Amino acid sequence: MNHTTKLQAHRPTVARSGAAAAPPPARSAKRRITSTQWAAWAFLAPVTVYLALFYAYPLYRNLDLSLRDYTVRSFVQGDAPFTGLANYRKVFADPTFVPALLHTAVFTAVCLVFQYAIGLALAVFFNQHFRLSATLRALFLVPWLLPLIVSASTWSWMLSSESGVVNAALHAVGIGPVNWLTSPSWSLTSVIIANIWIGVPFNLVVLYSGLQSIPASLYEAAAIDGANAWQRFWRVTFPLLRPVSAITLLLGLVYTLKVFDIIWIMTKGGPADSSTTFATWSYQLGFGNLLPAFGPGAAVGNLLVVAALVFGLVYVRVQRKQGLS
Template identity: 90%
Template sequence: MKQTTHPPDHRSARVRNGAATAAPSPARTRTRRRPTSQQWAAWGFLAPVTVYLALFYAYPLYRNLDLSLRHYTVRSFVQGNAPFTGLSNYQTVFDDPTFAPALLHTAVFTAVCLAFQYAIGLALAVFFNQHFRLSATLRALFLVPWLLPLIVSASTWSWMLNSDSGIVNALASAVGIEPVNWLTSPSWSLTSVIIANIWIGVPFNLVVLYSGLQSIPASLYEAAALDGANAWQRFWRVTFPLLRPVSAITLLLGLVYTLKVFDIIWIMTKGGPADSSTTFATWSYQLGFGNLLPAFGPGAAVGNLLVVAALVFGLVYVRVQRKQALS
C-alpha cells in the first residue's frame, strides 16, 4: 500500500503550548540599512546651518522670551535667579504712556518708508531698464547708500540736517526759506529719520525690482505696442502685474528691516526730543540699556512685540503666495 506524504503544516509549527504565534513580518526580518556616504554628506552640510540657527536665532529668541516672563535686575541677570512673573512685563509695557506714541511712530515710520522706497525704487528700475548709455555706471552709483555702513550714513545725515551748520539749512537760507530744526524739533524729528531711512533703502528696492524686470520677455512689450498700448498702459497692464511676486518679497523684506531699524534713529535723534521719534526698536533699547536701572523684562517684551509683528506679516505673505499658487 502506497503511503502518501503531505507537506508539513507550518501553522501547526507556529503553535506553542496552545497559543498561536504570528510569523515574523518581512519588514522585521530585513536588516536596517546603514546611512550611505551621500546621506552622511547631506547631514554634514546641514550641520553648520543647524548649529548657526540654533545658536544665533533659536537661543536668543528663547532668552528674550524668558527675559520678558521674569523680573530681572542686574543682580538676578548675572546670577540667573529671577522670579517668574508671567505677563506682568507686557502689562507694564501696555500701561506705559510711551506705548501709544511709540506704536504710532513705528507704524508711520514703517508705512511711509516702505511706500517711498518701493515707489522710488520701482521708478528707477523702470528707468534703468531702458539700457541707455552709462546706465550700468549710474546703477552702481545708486548702490553707494546701501553699501555704506549705517553709522556713516546716519552721521552724514545728522551733519546735513544740523540746525546751525547743516547744508540743508544753508541751501534753504540761500533761497529765502527759514531754517528748520530738523533734529531738535518734535515736529520734524520723525520726518528727518524717515528721509534718511528712505535714502538708505531705495537701492535695495532698485536692485531687486530691476532683476525682476529682466525676467519679463520683451515680446510682451512688443505685442502690447502693436495693440496700440502707450507707455503707461504697457507699465500698468504688463510690467506691474508680472512684478507682483518680486514686489511682494521686496515689500516683506523691507517691512522686516524697517520694523527693526535702530541705528539711524538712535544716531540722529536718540528717539527724541520728548520721544517724538521713539519707535519700538529704540524704546526697547532705552528700557533695557538706556537707564541706570535697566528694565530688562519690559525691554524684552517690547522686542517680542516686534518679533510677533514681523511673524504675522510673514505668515500673511505665505498665505497670499499659497492662494496665488493654487489659483
C-alpha cells in the same frame, strides 16, 4: 524515479542559493541609505548649529527675559523670579506705548511706500539701457553699501540747525531754518527721509532684476495692440512684478521694523519721544538707564518679533493662494 529525485535534490539547493544570494544587495542598499542619511545630516549640521545658537537660543532668552523680573544682580546670578505677563502689562500701560506704536507704524509705512515707489521708478528708468546706465546704477548703490553709522552721521550733519547744508539751501531760496533734529514736529520726518535714502538702492536692485526676467516680446505685443507707455507699465510690467514686489516689500518691512541705528544716531528717539519707535524704546528700557528694565525691554522686542512673524505668515498665505490659483 531517479530523475524526480535529482530534481527534488536540486530544488533546495537552488532555493538555498537564491536565498543566500538575495541578502547581500539588501544589506548593501541599507548601508547606502544609512550613509546617505549621515551625509545629509553632516551637511545640515552647520546650518542647524548656526540657527540654534544665533536664532533659537536668543529668541528663547528674550522670551525668558520678558517673563521674569530681571535686575542686574539676578541677570548675572540667574535667579530672577517668574512674573508671567507682568512685563507686558507694564509695557501696555506705559504712556510711551501708544506714541511709540504710532511712530513705528508711520515710520514703517511711509518708508516702505516711498522706498518701493522710488526704487520701482528708478528700475524702470534704468531698464531702458541707455549710455552710462550701468555707471549711474552703481552710484545709486552707494547709500546701501555705506555703514549705517556713516549714513546717519552724514544726515545729522546735513540736517543740523546751525551748519547743515539743507538749511543753507533753504536760506538761499528765502526759506527760514528748520530745526530738523531738535523739533518734535520734524524729528520723525528727518529720520524717515534718511531711512528712505538708505533703502531705495535695495528696492532698485531687486526690482531691476525682476524687470530683466520679463520677456521683451510682451512689450512688443502690447505696443502692436496700441498700448502707450503707461498702459504697458500698468498692464504688463506691474502685474508680472508682483512676486518680486511681494518679497521686496516683506524684506523691507522686516528691516524697517527693526531700524535702530539711524534713529538713535540722529535723534536718540527725541526730542520728548517724538521719534521713538519700538526698536529705540526697547534699547532705552534695557540699556539706556542706570537701572535697566530688562523684562519690559525684552517684551517690547518680542512685540516687534511677533509683528514681523505675522506679516511673514500673511505673505506665505498669499503666495500659497496665488500658487493654487
